Amino acid sequence: MQFIPKCPFLPFDEQAYQPTDAFFMKCAYNEALRAWELGEIPIGAIAVVNGEIVARACNQVETMRDATAHAEMQIIRYLSQKRSDWRLNNVTLYVTKEPCPMCSGAIHKARIPKVVVGVWDKAQGCMGGCIHFSEILRLYHNVDVTCESLEGACEELLRTFFKLRRQSDKV
Amino acid sequence: MQFIPKCPFLPFDEQAYQPTDAFFMKCAYNEALRAWELGEIPIGAIAVVNGEIVARACNQVETMRDATAHAEMQIIRYLSQKRSDWRLNNVTLYVTKEPCPMCSGAIHKARIPKVVVGVWDKAQGCMGGCIHFSEILRLYHNVDVTCESLEGACEELLRTFFKLRRQSDKV
Numbered sequence: 001m002q003f004i005p006k007c008p009f010l011p012f013d014e015q016a017y018q019p020t021d022a023f024f025m026k027c028a029y030n031e032a033l034r035a036w037e038l039g040e041i042p043i044g045a046i047a048v049v050n051g052e053i054v055a056r057a058c059n060q061v062e063t064m065r066d067a068t069a070h071a072e073m074q075i076i077r078y079l080s081q082k083r084s085d086w087r088l089n090n091v092t093l094y095v096t097k098e099p100c101p102m103c104s105g106a107i108h109k110a111r112i113p114k115v116v117v118g119v120w121d122k123a124q125g126c127m128g129g130c131i132h133f134s135e136i137l138r139l140y141h142n143v144d145v146t147c148e149s150l151e152g153a154c155e156e157l158l159r160t161f162f163k164l165r166r167q168s169d170k171v
Numbered sequence: 172m173q174f175i176p177k178c179p180f181l182p183f184d185e186q187a188y189q190p191t192d193a194f195f196m197k198c199a200y201n202e203a204l205r206a207w208e209l210g211e212i213p214i215g216a217i218a219v220v221n222g223e224i225v226a227r228a229c230n231q232v233e234t235m236r237d238a239t240a241h242a243e244m245q246i247i248r249y250l251s252q253k254r255s256d257w258r259l260n261n262v263t264l265y266v267t268k269e270p271c272p273m274c275s276g277a278i279h280k281a282r283i284p285k286v287v288v289g290v291w292d293k294a295q296g297c298m299g300g301c302i303h304f305s306e307i308l309r310l311y312h313n314v315d316v317t318c319e320s321l322e323g324a325c326e327e328l329l330r331t332f333f334k335l336r337r338q339s340d341k342v
Contacts, residue, residue, distance in 0.1 A: 067257040067281035068239075068247055076239055086238040101297070101304060102280055105273025110238035123309040126272070131307055133272060138294040138301075 005164035007036040009157060012150075019051040021094070021116050021148040028094040028118065029150060031058040031071065032157055038063050042161050045071035045095040047079060047088075054091070055079050071095060072103040076110045087111050094118075096154045098125035098145075104133055107143060114144045118154025176335035178207040180328060183321075190222035192265070192287050192319040199265040199289065200321060202229040202242065203328060209234050213332050216242035216266040218250060218259075225262070226250050242266060243274040247281050258282050265289075267325045269296035269316075275304055278314060285315045289325025 011033050012026035024046060031044025035058035047055040057074035061067055072095055080086050089111045096118035099107060104126035107115060120129030127133065127145045134142055149155065182204050183197035195217060202215025206229035218226040228245035232238055243266055251257050260282045267289035270278060275297035278286060291300030298304065298316045305313055320326065 061257055061280075065255050065257050066248055066251040067259075068244060068251075068277050069257075073239060077237055080235075080237040080239075084236050086232055086236050086240075088238075100276055100280070101308060101310075102273050102276025105271055105276055105297075106239050109232075109271070109273055126276075126308075130309075131302075136302055137272060137297075139272075 002165065003168045004036070004039040005161075005168050007033060007042070008160065008164075009033060021146070022150065024048055024053070024092075024094045025096070025116060025118055025148040025150055025154070027053060027056065028096050029154060029157065031056050032096045032154075035059040035071070036157075036161060042157055043071050043095065043097050045075055045093060047075045048092045048094065049090055055082075068102065070100065070103050072099055073106055076106050076112075080110070089113055092116065094148075097121055097158060098127055098129045100124050101126050108133060108139045108141050111141050112143060114146075116146050116148050118147070118149055119158065120147065173336065174339045175207070175210040176332075176339050178204060178213070179331065179335075180204060192317070193321065195219055195224070195263075195265045196267070196287060196289055196319040196321055196325070198224060198227065199267050200325060200328065202227050203267045203325075206230040206242070207328075207332060213328055214242050214266065214268050216246055216264060218246050219263045219265065220261055226253075239273065241271065241274050243270055244277055247277050247283075251281070260284060263287065265319075268292055268329060269298055269300045271295050272297050279304060279310045279312050282312050283314065285317075287317050287319050289318070289320055290329065291318065 011030040028044045032042040036042035040059045043059040055075045057071045060069045092114040094116045098117040098121040182201040199215045203213040207213035211230045214230040226246045228242045231240045263285040269288040269292040
């Protein structure tokens with residue numbers, strides 16, 4: 001079990017609701033903080049339909065001992081079950097880091113039309129950061145992808161987590 | 172609800188157990204037939220550890236109303252839960268069609284070392300058929316991928332399914 005350092009960041013205030021990308025990304029960020037508290041890589045996501053948050057989740061790979069328990073996957077499974085429909089074609093997904101290959105694939109399969117990412121992932125991102133699935137695969141579905149970085153807070157969160165974890169590994 | 176034509180294929184005999192790629196792919200093929208009977212796109216998978224089948228599953232996207240309920244994903248989730256460990260690093264996965272982007276990503280995340288596919292997928296395969304994740308992403312894990320086609324039976328199954336479904340759509 002790897003030692004996880006204490007999270008030095010505070011959550012954003014969610015009381016002053018605003019139907020904006022920045023507000024929704026702040027909620028996803030707060031989910032990422034929850035992941036950190038659980039000892040997970042801090043990534044969070046929320047799902048929005050018609051300006052309302054309908055699901056929120058954080059990365060729980062270690063907690064659930066399941067490599068597929070990324071925040072995005074949990075949201076897709078939860079909403080599919082709740083609706084009894086695998087087509088999530090009116091959902092906007094906010095996620096603090098660009099989805100990995102698995103999650104990008106699931107987003108396409110679930111026909112989610114819009115994704116907002118907090119930071120691009122140059123190593124594994126499949127929605128433009130490293131590769132773009134829509135450009136190299138025949139997927140029969142397009143996803144509109146934009147970025148809302150919270151002035152760099154989403155990137156700073158991940159960078160700090162890995163920096164602190166590397167430091168604690170050396171002790 | 173789309174009309175699904177009756178499956179014209181018979182299952183392979185599983186009685187004469189042999190620890191060979193062909194035998195294990197026949198078991199995966201039988202899972203694919205089960206998917207067809209459920210009204211699903213016929214794709215099946217099994218997991219093998221030390222020559223023993225430890226899990227089997229078929230595509231159940233429509234049945235479970237979950238876009239992530241591909242055969243490979245179900246196997247990964249099931250084995251992770253059973254072992255209380257997300258690292259499936261001694262599993263060989265047999266799947267009747269090359270894994271899609273989501274499943275290929277999950278296989279990498281779960282650190283599955285070996286995959287045997289029944290037919291390559293030129294449209295969406297991410298293990299060599301269309302693209303190869305290992306070559307274009309920084310994934311920190313390699314998967315050994317080979318093909319056991321059962322003399323073309325895996326491809327014939329899918330081709331026939333889509334052909335019959337297209338014909339029934341026109342009626």
